[in-house]
Amino acid sequence: MLNPIWLKTFAAVAACHSFTEAARQLGLTQSSVSDHVRRLEEAVGRRLFVRDTHSLAITPDGEAMLAHAGAILQAIHRAQAQFRAPRLRGRVRLGSSDDIALGPLPTVLAAFRNAHPDVELEITIGMTGRLYELLDAGAIDLMVGKRRLGDRRGTALFTGRLEWLARTGTMVDLEQPLPLLLVAEPSVTRAVVLDALAQTDFRWQLVCTSSSHSGCVAAARGGLGITVRPQYLAARGLAPPLNVASLPLLPDVEFIALAAKRLSRPAQTLLELLHESDLRGAWVGE
Known part of the structure; x- marks a missing residue:
């Protein structure tokens, strides 16, 4: 020895x-x-x-x-x-958009839990717009989600280009209004998509509105229309429409971490871990 x-x-x-x-x-x-x-x-x-x-x-x-x-x-x-070093104790109230929660967040949470087993995690999953409201109201300590249009708060984690998705093999009828499957307000993705469409000559129709990305994915799998998600968060069972090149080009969205002005040591530690992690990763959501 x-x-x-x-x-x-x-x-x-x-x-x-x-x-x-x-x-x-x-x-x-x-x-x-x-x-x-x-x-x-x-x-x-x-x-x-x-x-x-x-x-x-x-x-x-x-x-x-x-x-x-x-x-x-x-x-x-x-x-x-x-x-x-003294063991971290306390509680962290984390808010996450559901697309991040369905993708890379579990890996980060596992790493945090392994390092700090005495910290209680309270996780709220919701639309990014709602998470902003909860953070401003002091109901959560930090959040990960998409940056609101014109908002410069938060630290960028990664950028993902939005892409059209539909049931595999879908050919969108461009003679008809685009059948949109979008999340409900308040939604950063919804606002970005509708703003982008407003700059084009395309007609569109809201076929389905869901409180979560999971609902939009389910509707798309059922062939109800086309939905939108960042490329890094693509869902299994869906693919870009066959004529996606003829559809409007969608912009990038920024995924950010945003924290309250005052953080406990456990919350600050989790925030630092989020900044250090490659949340974009090589994974497939849902």
Whole structure:
């Protein structure tokens, strides 16, 4: 078994090229340093140093051991740092749009839970517009969703281009109004789509309005019409219409994290994790 104390002493000797200097830096006697190195060499059955009365040289096995010692000591340091820090406790009230919740959010929540098991998570899933209202009212601590048109609050997590989706194999009849399946107000996606259509000559008709993206996906799978979702959040069972190139081009939307002005330590920690995570990822929603 590789004793961390032996490894620390060995690494100090290798860095100083001297048993005497290593003993001084570690606050040990020279005989203790020699004993640590000897016992490490016995444990691995290899010579780690070649030494005489005038010189000290590390062996090839010693070079290999030095690499392992560095990795082991760093891992021990990280573990000690984690468990010396006080455990986070409390509650985090997180709001998430349902498209993010159906996609990458569970991975982030699992990582947070594993690191901070004593923190209670309270998750609200809803339309982004509603989440803004809850955040402004102090009902949630932070949210992840789409940025409202003209709103500069929040930190961008990723950008996704909106795309038309329908039941696989759908050919949209361009002679008729576009059969739209959109989420209800307040919805950033709905506002972006209707604003984009207003800039074109296309006619459109709201065939189905749902309180969630899941409802729109279900209606699209049933062949009721066409819906819209960011490319990174594409749903299984749907595909762009066969004549999608003839449909209006849709803009990008920004996914952001937005927090209250004052955050508890658990909420701030989750916010930092969201910023560090690649929520775009390589995944398929729903």
